[in-house]
Amino acid sequence: MKFFSRLTAVAVTAGTVLGSAGVALAALGQPVPWQMDLQDAATPVMADIASFHNFLLWIIGAISAFVLVLLLIVIVRFNARANPNPSRTTHNTPIEIIWTIVPVVILAAIAVPSFRLLFLELDVPTPDLTVKAAGKQWFWSYSYPDNGNFEFDSLMVADNDLKPGQPRLLTVDNEMVVPVNKVVHVLVTGADVIHSFTVPSFGIRIDAIPGRINETWFKATTEGMFYGQCSELCGKDHSFMPISVRVVSASEFTAWVDGAKKKYAGAESVPPHTFAAASPSAATALPPQ
């Protein structure tokens, strides 16, 4: 009886978890509970990454299944009981040629789309606008050099201050805003230590290194909110410097730039190492040290 009540409890829990995952699946640009696959693509680059990933899964699956079948044949047909007098064969030229050639062909089949994808990611097309992202302990600063050169800081919103629908640990006070269907050139640097600018649904990840400017690009084809996180272990609040990108229409972007120019005019950038002082509310979100 006890067993059955436990079983029911497990089933109910699993149902609740799966049900909530189903609801959360509607969200684009952020992870969902029990997610098994990559986040949905919001850029052509991420779509290519996802299809390359699936292509590799088929190859990996086929190789694993092939090796498993060989192992099973060996276990069943060539164990000491079934095969008491083993063959003394040590060489077989045709088989050796095959097991050299076939992996080379597989690797070549992987290399061609892999290099094509790498060039797509690294070869920045003519940009429509440039955004500079600077990683700091522990927040991001964004500046728009070809849109008035204003700069602002983007700090995580504390759990208590979240509005309904805002994801925990991913929501920020000031999002990076970009227009839809435009090539955005992102210049990335670090102000203190190495951080990493990562937005999974855009398929971008690039290190933010002090004293050096790295570049990446994306062209978001869907409007909405897209979230990422610093992906280089950068200190105690590494988990609390999310990246939020809001993709809007061209006219909304122009309106936002006009507002931002005024809002952030002469705004003092928060100096590094002052996370708590800069945002008292954000400090309350941190777990006890």
Ligand SMILES: [Cu+2]
């Ligand atoms: Cu960081």
